[in-house]
Amino acid sequence: MAELSRQLNKFKQQQQALTDVAVAAAKRSGGGSKKKPPVAPAAPAAPPGGGGGGGAAPSPAPPSISNLTFQNDKEKLQMINQVRRSPTMAQVKRVLDVLLETREALLPDEINNRCFVDVANNKEVFETLKNNVKVSFDGQRFSYKAKHGLKNKAELLVQLRKCTEGMALSELRDAYPGIVSDVQELKASGEIRVMCNSDSQEEILYPDDPRMKIKVDEDIAKLCRSIELPTDFVLVERELQKNGVRPMTNSVLRRERMSLLSAQQGGSKQKKKKKISKRTKYTNIHLPELFKSVPSDVGS
Numbered sequence: 001m002a003e004l005s006r007q008l009n010k011f012k013q014q015q016q017a018l019t020d021v022a023v024a025a026a027k028r029s030g031g032g033s034k035k036k037p038p039v040a041p042a043a044p045a046a047p048p049g050g051g052g053g054g055g056a057a058p059s060p061a062p063p064s065i066s067n068l069t070f071q072n073d074k075e076k077l078q079m080i081n082q083v084r085r086s087p088t089m090a091q092v093k094r095v096l097d098v099l100l101e102t103r104e105a106l107l108p109d110e111i112n113n114r115c116f117v118d119v120a121n122n123k124e125v126f127e128t129l130k131n132n133v134k135v136s137f138d139g140q141r142f143s144y145k146a147k148h149g150l151k152n153k154a155e156l157l158v159q160l161r162k163c164t165e166g167m168a169l170s171e172l173r174d175a176y177p178g179i180v181s182d183v184q185e186l187k188a189s190g191e192i193r194v195m196c197n198s199d200s201q202e203e204i205l206y207p208d209d210p211r212m213k214i215k216v217d218e219d220i221a222k223l224c225r226s227i228e229l230p231t232d233f234v235l236v237e238r239e240l241q242k243n244g245v246r247p248m249t250n251s252v253l254r255r256e257r258m259s260l261l262s263a264q265q266g267g268s269k270q271k272k273k274k275k276i277s278k279r280t281k282y283t284n285i286h287l288p289e290l291f292k293s294v295p296s297d298v299g300s
Contacts, residue, residue, distance in 0.1 A: 083116040091117045105141035150175040153182040161207040169203040
């Protein structure tokens with residue numbers, strides 16, 4: 001924790017230096033070339049490798065904020081300001097996208113360099129990331145945590161063979177880069193089957209056990225196809241019982257319960273008789289032809 005605190009303090013100093021450079025650039029209004037910002041921001045380039053003692057060396061990162069020439073890149077400065085002012089969950093989403101794309105364990109300053117989210121100084125973002133189910137935090141670095149810890153096609157196939165009831169592709173999509181192409185290869189090789197859910201149209205992956213592939217004689221196949229099954233499932237259950245097989249369903253009991261439930265619902269949904277409101281006007285003004293023969297002095 002002492003090492004992390006030291007790095008965070010150093011990061012704050014770097015951020016202050018960047019702010020000073022940005023303010024100076026804004027005052028100059030883009031004119032003149034007396035000062036070149038690269039001299040001041042050069043120091044913050046050290047944080048990724050400046051941890052000295054503890055962690056592993058980070059992987060090469062794209063150009064960081066500290067290396068930007070804000071005097072000539074005002075749009076980038078506006079982008080940083082826009083990100084910092086955005087809602088907490090929007091910033092968390094940016095960090096998750098970076099972690100998912102890179103699949104690397106990143107320090108807070110490395111995250112800041114890549115997506116402009118100041119994780120170190122924004123306590124709300126820091127705590128939200130630390131407690132996110134999609135994020136792994138080891139005390140210093142953040143990394144993406146998929147639901148299933150798979151790394152390649154072989155592990156994917158092993159996982160699918162464990163789940164004979166099938167797995168949704170949406171659950172596996174973020175396991176590792178290229179998993180969708182691996183699914184297509186396994187499907188083409190006949191090792192798995194891909195079916196769509198009729199309701200949600202979601203793709204479900206099922207293992208295809210090669211031991212279940214049995215060659216059946218054509219005469220037997222024709223005999224099976226020629227047998228007509230009853231349309232009423234109650235008759236199917238009775239045939240099973242005749243042959244000593246206990247059916248897993250009870251259609252008779254199910255229908256009785258359904259009829260009872262529909263009767264109860266029907267009784268509660270009886271329409272109430274509409275009562276005439278007291279505010280209703282009882283007039284026949286819309287039928288003038290009925291009163292043509294009535295003398296005008298009848299009501300007086």
